[in-house]
Amino acid sequence: MDMRFDLAQRAQEDAAFVMAAVPSRGCGGQYCDRCEVRDQAICADLDEKQRGALNRIGRRVSLQAGQTVMWEGDSSTLVANVIEGTLKLSTSTGDGREQIVGVVYASDFIGRPFGARTPHSVTALTDARLCLYPRGAFDGFAREHPALEHRLLQRTLDDLDRTRAWMLLLGRKNAREKVATLLLDMRRRLRADRDGVIELPLSRQQIADVLGLTIETVSRQIGDLKRMGVIALAGRRGVRVVDEERLEGMAEGEH
């Protein structure tokens, strides 16, 4: 309980920091032109003039790993594009059990437009940079720009598909299948280095929170996969998939 309080305390300070770090004036206009994610983010289909207008209501902020940007249940006051970094979306039961309901990467959109409450917390897993918009201004802009709303719709539909696919994992897969599925998913989304090693953006506890398992079970499953020669480990976060085919079999239940 004390620990929970400390976390909440620290997080409040984080949120205050985020607000304080907000510069008083937009991305500064020049940012969009050299934005790393401008062709993937929801603003991609806007023309130069429209992007300039959106620019004026947006602000860049930096986050440190561990900082929380939005809190489950709070009134929804901010939305943002992720410029760089990885963040988690999470919800908790009253007694503190946590479930990670999504992991977002660069060019993804976060926050809840067109709604009163933020349905889940958003926390940076790595250092991150956001292009932040106040809700009122963003909602208004979106309603006036169907191209933006359309991209937002596409993105939301994709998110929904992926989320529903994850429900199958949570409801019906066992620990072995869950871990194998996650590793394959990460392999698809993250770029491997020249040795074929991918750097997991998640700690063991966070993997457990994504999969609906405990940290010990995750650790055992990963250990088993290593012993079987299906994967190889490189430090705490590094993983190399040695036998992709077998790993795929395991993700589907062939043990």
Place this chain on the structure above:
Amino acid sequence: MDMRFDLAQRAQEDAAFVMAAVPSRGCGGQYCDRCEVRDQAICADLDEKQRGALNRIGRRVSLQAGQTVMWEGDSSTLVANVIEGTLKLSTSTGDGREQIVGVVYASDFIGRPFGARTPHSVTALTDARLCLYPRGAFDGFAREHPALEHRLLQRTLDDLDRTRAWMLLLGRKNAREKVATLLLDMRRRLRADRDGVIELPLSRQQIADVLGLTIETVSRQIGDLKRMGVIALAGRRGVRVVDEERLEGMAEGEH
């Protein structure tokens, strides 16, 4: 295995039936005016003329309980509004374990616009009526009518919120909490009769498929809740919530 094949067989026939049942010409124009869900469905914000145009590309079809309209993984060729009835959205693992990823009611929207594949199957739980649109025509109409896209976006955002909340249940709640949560959810969405009894649209097996449990566990939990006097049963599908407060406590983990 034989049974699974039979089901698949029957379902193919169902799909054929759905297509065959499609009349050659729209809802007939007059349908929208007296549509039961026109104020709740995504067409609500269209004016009369626009609704007429949408009408021309839509077709009413009736479904019998058990019929499947769309198949997981098939190319997405249809979308629809639910006029009446309850349907389930489901996915399965290769070896036949099923997870219900959503339950939809009258005025809800089904199908996958703006995407190649249908990510989950859609099956009628009760007899149902749909207002069915071919994908190409619907996508085109939506893109030309931001008001429609906006409502679709709102709906999709709501779906995503609800789906993510359900992930917490699947990943972190135990059987008691799962069943209690579902009963409360049903109580909220379904209208009770004058005795306070709600008719569940789901069989025990389907409840199990929603909650990621087995049918036996569901049966035991419901039995326990009855013995504790928290709920009362009326036939196989009827449930009356006797002690709502206690049931809410159980949904959150206070046993």
Place this chain on the structure above:
DNA sequence: CGCTTGATTGATGCCATTCAACATGGGTGG
């Protein structure tokens, strides 16, 4: 070096599953 944090490993117990038998009740045909 001691301390902290994150990960692994081990021992034990519990809850949900599994396998099985049995009950119920809605529908049908004699």
Place this chain on the structure above:
DNA sequence: CCACCCATGTTGAATGGCATCAATCAAGCG
């Protein structure tokens, strides 16, 4: 109307997978 049937649901006993509790290990850091 009743006997029968089959699908659906309930109950029981045994198993096992994952959680829990706890100790140990490894790595980073002041």
